[in-house]
Amino acid sequence: MAVVGIGPGGGKSLSIEAKQILLNSEVIIGYKTYIQLIEDLITEQQVISSSMKQELDRCQEALKLAKEGKQVAIxxxxxxxxxxxxxxxxxxxxDPDLxxxxxxxxxxxxxxxxxxGAPLMHDFTVISLSDLLTPWQQIIxxxxxxxxxxxxxVLYNPKSSQRREQIEIAREIFLEYRSPQTPVGLVSNNYRQGEKTVITTLEEFTNCDIDMSTTVVIGNDQSYVKFEKMITPRGYQL
Amino acid sequence: MAVVGIGPGGGKSLSIEAKQILLNSEVIIGYKTYIQLIEDLITEQQVISSSMKQELDRCQEALKLAKEGKQVAIxxxxxxxxxxxxxxxxxxxxDPDLxxxxxxxxxxxxxxxxxxGAPLMHDFTVISLSDLLTPWQQIIxxxxxxxxxxxxxVLYNPKSSQRREQIEIAREIFLEYRSPQTPVGLVSNNYRQGEKTVITTLEEFTNCDIDMSTTVVIGNDQSYVKFEKMITPRGYQL
Structure with a gap:
């Protein structure tokens, strides 16, 4: 079986390898929004879609079908x-042999x-602000x-309808160490319909629209904005 | 013009978007090893390849040709x-209009x-050990x-023929905070001919082959090895 990344939005953001594997699968399993992103690749394959928060069920089902000999992609x-x-x-x-x-x-x-633009040209960190599976004190x-x-x-899962405080606390932590003018980039629905990109500042960014589809990129001391692009220099002598 | 990521090894690791843009380019510019990785996509396009350390020249050339109206991909x-x-x-x-x-x-x-396997399931960091463009004390x-x-x-550029000490110092720093048995994964020539994967420990990993083509992944306190795969759990109750 295969666990397949479909890129931020399926379609052209998919890798050639991922596309080939999905086309050759007998069963495709996934959260229904992800299935919609690859629906143009679905012809004969059986599709099992489910709602969010049923991750474990989806994985168990995929493993069961794979053990039965099906070509399964999750x-x-x-x-x-x-x-x-x-x-x-x-x-x-x-099953060690699967x-x-x-x-x-x-x-x-x-x-x-x-x-x-190019905000990740220097050392970076990926942190999820969701405290569903991680204690909040560890995240802090x-x-x-x-x-x-x-x-x-880069902050993943910055905010949801039930969880609105974490991003404000994150902002306060960064303001202790970085200028309020530090560039911050927000991208919502990347590679999907309605993609929205905002470049703002550490001081202002939590006043902008942020939800579970938003990825937040907080620049370092060298990051700057030029021609509406956010850039973190790598250190070349230009 | 476009700056195009070709994935770790070109070929099937390329995105569909990247492939389309390369096929539609008039000029493709890049370090010669990268050009080799996409040579099956090259038919009519003009190719300008160069050796490592000529990054700035390549970029200047690409911008010049793009300003002249060419469809350029770097x-x-x-x-x-x-x-x-x-x-x-x-x-x-x-040029703000380019x-x-x-x-x-x-x-x-x-x-x-x-x-x-799945070593990056929890918060992670990407750090380059190259001190060509960054002071070594900042990296430490x-x-x-x-x-x-x-x-x-994840350590990028862990070691080169001229630069062999940094990875040993990195190991010592991690040993101050983590068990010597912490899993460490090494992948060389990912998605390329001669790909090699090793899963070892924090204590042992610098005894393995490491060079500029190697990516080093150091696990956290929860990371473990199962059926020869390195896994960092996300915290689900399984």
Whole structure:
């Protein structure tokens, strides 16, 4: 079986490898929004879609069908190894002889970065602000460590309808170490219909629209904006 | 013009978008190894290849040809926005009306992770050990910050023929904070001929073959090895 990353938005953001594997699958399993992103690749394959928060069920079903001999692909948006399904499938698999292939894709960090310009040209960090599976105090400790050492920081899952405070706390932590004018980029619905890109500042960014489809990129001390693009220099003498 | 990521190894690791843009280009510019990785896409396009360390010349040439009206693609391996050419092109561009498109791809971190299993399922950091463009003391400060806060860490440019000490120092820093048995994954020539994957430990990994084509993934306190795959759990109750 394969755990397949479909890039930020399916379609042209898919890798050639991912496309080939999906076309050759007998069963494709995934969250219904992800299935919609690859629906032009679906012809004869059986599709099993489900709602969010049924991740474990999807993985168990995929493993069961694979053990029965089916060619199964379970899809994740972005890269399946970054807060996706790759880890859960490997953790749940109890058969050492069942081959599980992880097929990488463009993850939200680099997809969003490409829409903003080139904010990730220097050392960077990826942090999820969701405290569903991680204690909030651990997340705060990580935010402080990277805010104080000039990493560019990409925040996944910045905010949801139930969870609105974390992004404000993250902003306050960064303001302790960085200028209020530090560039911050926001990308919502990357590579999907209604993609929206905003380049603003550390001081202002939480006044902008942010939801679960938004990726937040906080620049380092060197980041700047030029011709409406966000750039973190790498240090070449230009 | 476009700055195009070709994934870790070109070929099937390319995105559909990247392939289309390369096929439609009039001029393709890049380091010669990267050009070789996409040579099956080259028919009528003019190719300008150069050796390593001529990055600035390549970017200047690309911008000049684009201003003359040519459809130009400059290629980077992996993602062009991660230690690639995207930033330099945007920094050097002096024409606000010249459209520069950044085309993302699978970066070495997620490409290597997919070959190792699922080591990046929790918050992670990307750090280059090359001190050509960054003072070594800054790199050490970053290594300490993330080693002490349980990030999974991906090291790019870990070692070259002239630069052999940095990876040993990085290992010592991590050993101050993490068990010697912490899993470490090494992937060389990812998605290329001669790909090699090794899963070892923090104590042992610098005894293995490491060079500029190697991506090093250092696990966190939760990372473990199962059926020869490296996994960092995300925290689901399984």
């Amino acid at each position: 899809v994740s948006s972005g890269d399946p190894g970054v807060y996706g399904m790759a880890g859960v499938v490997l953790e749940l698999n109890e 081959p599980v292939e992880i097929v990488p894709g463009t993850t939200a960090a680099t997809g969003a970065a490409s829409s903003l 400790k990580k935010l402080k460590a990277v805010a104080s050492t000039d990493f560019v920081v | 290629v980077s391996s992996g993602d062009p926005g991660v230690y690639g050419m995207a930033g330099v092109v945007l920094e050097l561009n002096e 459209p520069v498109e950044i085309v993302p791809g699978t970066t070495a971190a997620t490409g290597a992770a997919s070959s190792l 400060k970053k290594l300490k910050a993330v080693a002490s806060t349980d990030f999974v860490v």
